[in-house]
Amino acid sequence: MIPARRVKLFSNWFAIYMRYRMRKAFNRLVVTPFTPKPGHSVLLLCNHFSWWDGLWGNYLAYWHLDRHLYIMMQEDHLQKRMLLNLFGGFSINRSSREMIKSLQYAAGLLNNPENLVVVFPQGELISNHTTEIKVEKGIERLIKNIKGPCQIVYNCALIDYFESLKPSVFFHLYDCGIAGEMPFDELTNRINTFHQHALKAQIDVEH
Amino acid sequence: MIYPQKNALINWFSHNYILRIVKGNFHAVKFNEIEVDKSKSVLLLANHFSWWDGFLMYYINQKVFKKRFHVMVIEETVKKVSFFKYVGAFSVSKNSRDMLASLNYAAELLNDPQNMVLIFPQGKLYSNFIDEVNFEKGLSRIMDKAKGKFQPILAATFIENLQHKRPTANVYLNVLNTLPGGDTAQSVYQKHYNFSKLSQVQNII
Numbered sequence: 001m002i003p004a005r006r007v008k009l010f011s012n013w014f015a016i017y018m019r020y021r022m023r024k025a026f027n028r029l030v031v032t033p034f035t036p037k038p039g040h041s042v043l044l045l046c047n048h049f050s051w052w053d054g055l056w057g058n059y060l061a062y063w064h065l066d067r068h069l070y071i072m073m074q075e076d077h078l079q080k081r082m083l084l085n086l087f088g089g090f091s092i093n094r095s096s097r098e099m100i101k102s103l104q105y106a107a108g109l110l111n112n113p114e115n116l117v118v119v120f121p122q123g124e125l126i127s128n129h130t131t132e133i134k135v136e137k138g139i140e141r142l143i144k145n146i147k148g149p150c151q152i153v154y155n156c157a158l159i160d161y162f163e164s165l166k167p168s169v170f171f172h173l174y175d176c177g178i179a180g181e182m183p184f185d186e187l188t189n190r191i192n193t194f195h196q197h198a199l200k201a202q203i204d205v206e207h
Numbered sequence: 208m209i210y211p212q213k214n215a216l217i218n219w220f221s222h223n224y225i226l227r228i229v230k231g232n233f234h235a236v237k238f239n240e241i242e243v244d245k246s247k248s249v250l251l252l253a254n255h256f257s258w259w260d261g262f263l264m265y266y267i268n269q270k271v272f273k274k275r276f277h278v279m280v281i282e283e284t285v286k287k288v289s290f291f292k293y294v295g296a297f298s299v300s301k302n303s304r305d306m307l308a309s310l311n312y313a314a315e316l317l318n319d320p321q322n323m324v325l326i327f328p329q330g331k332l333y334s335n336f337i338d339e340v341n342f343e344k345g346l347s348r349i350m351d352k353a354k355g356k357f358q359p360i361l362a363a364t365f366i367e368n369l370q371h372k373r374p375t376a377n378v379y380l381n382v383l384n385t386l387p388g389g390d391t392a393q394s395v396y397q398k399h400y401n402f403s404k405l406s407q408v409q410n411i412i
Contacts (some may be wrong), residue, residue: 081381125369127410129336159366159374160334161257165232167366167374203302 002078002091003105004070011069011087015062018055027166030205034173036065040111040151041117043143043179045135045191047156049128050119052169056157057118058087060171065153067116070109072102083093094138096124103138107145110179121191126164128159133188133195140184152176154191156198162207170205172198208305208312209285211277219291225294229259229266234371236266238378243272244358246315246333249323250350250386252396253362256335259314263364263376264325265294271380272360277316279309281331301330301343310345314352324349324357328396335366340393340400347388359386361396363403367410379403 022029036042046053054071061069068088076090076188078084092102109115119142121135143152156172174194176187210235229236243249249272253264261278268276275295282298282305289356299309316322350359361381368373381399386392 051370051372052368127367127369127408129365129367129404130408158336159368160336161259161366162332162334163258165228165258199336203334205334207332 001093001105001166002075002085004088004090004109005085006068006070006088007086008068014087015058022055022059023051025166026169027161027164028168029171030168031060031064031171032152032173033141034064034175036067036153037149037151037178038106039113040178041113041115041145041146042067043110043152044116044118045121045139045152045154045176046118047128047130047133047195048124048125049130049157050125050159053120053157054084054089054097054118056169056171057155060155060173061116061118064173068114068120069116070106071118072106072120080092092138100141102126103142104145107142107147110146110150111148113148126134131196131199133191135184135191139187143179143187144183146179150179152179152187154194156195158198158202160202160205160207168207169203172201174198181196208308208404209282209292209296210312211295211297212292214293214376217290221290221294224290225262225265226269226403227306228367229262232259232373234373236263236376236378238267238271239380241271241360241380241382243333243360243382246320247358248318248320248356248358249274250289250317250353250357251323251325251362252328252346252392253325253359254335254364254400255327255329255332256337256364257332257366259325259366260364261296261325263378264362267362267378267380268323268325272323275321276325277322278325279313279327306345307348310348311352314349317349317353317357320356335364338404340397342393342396346392350386350388350392357381361399363400365404365407367407369410377407379406 070088077095277295280296282300328342
C-alpha cells in the first residue's frame with residue numbers, strides 16, 4: 001500500500017490549476033448548495049463514470065467543502081501517476097490482503113476533522129446513466145474503523161450539455177448521516193434513494 | 208420561414224467544419240449498422256439534449272444514410288447561427304401560422320428519395336437523463352402527407368465518458384417499416400428509447 005505524501009503547498013497549486021482546467025473544459029460546474037457539519041471530517045462517496053471524477057472530488061473538497069483532500073486510488077493507477085501521491089492520493093489493491101490496511105488508513109485519516117477522503121464505492125467505471133449504485137463491502141469496514149466524528153456525503157455527478165458544445169457538470173450532494181449511526185444496508189439504501197433523486201432533479205435543472 | 212440555401216463554398220466549408228469538430232471533440236461516435244432502403248427518403252427522429260445532436264446526426268448521415276441532410280430548427284436559432292441554413296436547416300416557429308408551411312415543406316422534402324429529414328419531436332432541449340420522451344404536435348401531419356414515401360428511423364443518443372478524457376457518443380438506430388402517427392409514434396419511440404438506455408446502462412469498464 002502506498003500512503004499519501006500530501007504537500008499542502010503543491011496541493012494548493014494543483015487545485016488552482018485544475019480549477020482553471022475545468023473552467024476551460026466545461027461550460028458550467030454547478031454544485032447544489034451544501035455545507036458540511038462543522039467539526040466533522042467528510043467521507044465523500046462519488047459515482048464513478050469518467051476520467052474527471054477524482055479531479056472533481058478535489059474541486060469539491062477545496063472550493064465547496066473546505067477540507068484537505070485525500071483520495072483512494074487503484075494501486076496500478078496511482079503507480080502510473082505518482083505525482084498525485086503528493087496531492088493526497090493513496091492506494092488500494094483490491095486483490096491483495098493489503099486492502100484492509102488501505103481501508104484502515106483511510107479511516108485513520110477521517111479521525112481528523114480537517115480531512116476529507118474521496119472513495120468510489122462502485123469500485124469500477126460504470127455508465128453515467130445507471131440507476132443503481134452498487135456499494136462495495138469494503139466501505140462497511142472503512143466506516144467501522146472511523147473513531148472521530150465523520151459525516152458521510154454522497155456526490156452524484158451528472159453530465160449534460162444543453163445549449164452548448166461544451167459539457168456542463170452538475171454535482172448533487174446529499175448528507176447520508178454520521179458514520180457509525182446507521183447499519184451498512186441502510187447506507188446503501190440511502191445512497192440509492194439519493195441517486196434516484198438526483199436523476200429526477202437533473203431533469204428540472206436550470207439551463 | 209427560412210429555407211435551406213446553397214452556396215458551394217459555404218456548403219463545402221460547413222460540411223468539413225462539422226465533421227472536423229465531431230471528430231475533434233469526441234473520442235468516438237458509436238452506432239449500430241443498419242440497412243437503409245435506397246428507394247425511399249429517410250425521416251429521422253432523435254432525442255434532443257444538446258447542440259451536438261444535429262452535428263452527430265449529420266455525421267451519422269455521412270456514414271450510414273448517405274442522403275441530402277435536412278433538419279427542422281427553431282426559427283430563432285436559424286437566425287442566430289447563420290451557417291445552419293447552408294447545411295440543410297429549415298425553420299419552424301411554434302404556435303404560428305408559419306408552422307404549417309414548415310410541416311408541409313418537410314413532407315415535400317420526403318417525397319424525394321435522395322433526401323433525409325431530421326426532426327427533434329421533443330421541440331426543445333431536455334436533459335440526457337430523462338426517462339420519458341414527449342412529442343410535440345405536428346409530426347403526424349408530416350407523416351400523413353408523405354405517407355409511404357419515406358422510411359422512419361429512430362435514433363436515441365447517450366453521452367458517456369468512462370476512461371477517456373473525451374466523451375463517447377452512443378447512437379442507437381432503429382429502422383422501422385412503417386410508423387403510425389399521433390400518440391403511437393411517441394410510444395414506439397419510447398420503447399426504442401427505453402431499450403437503448405438499458406443497453407447503455409450495462410456499460411462497465
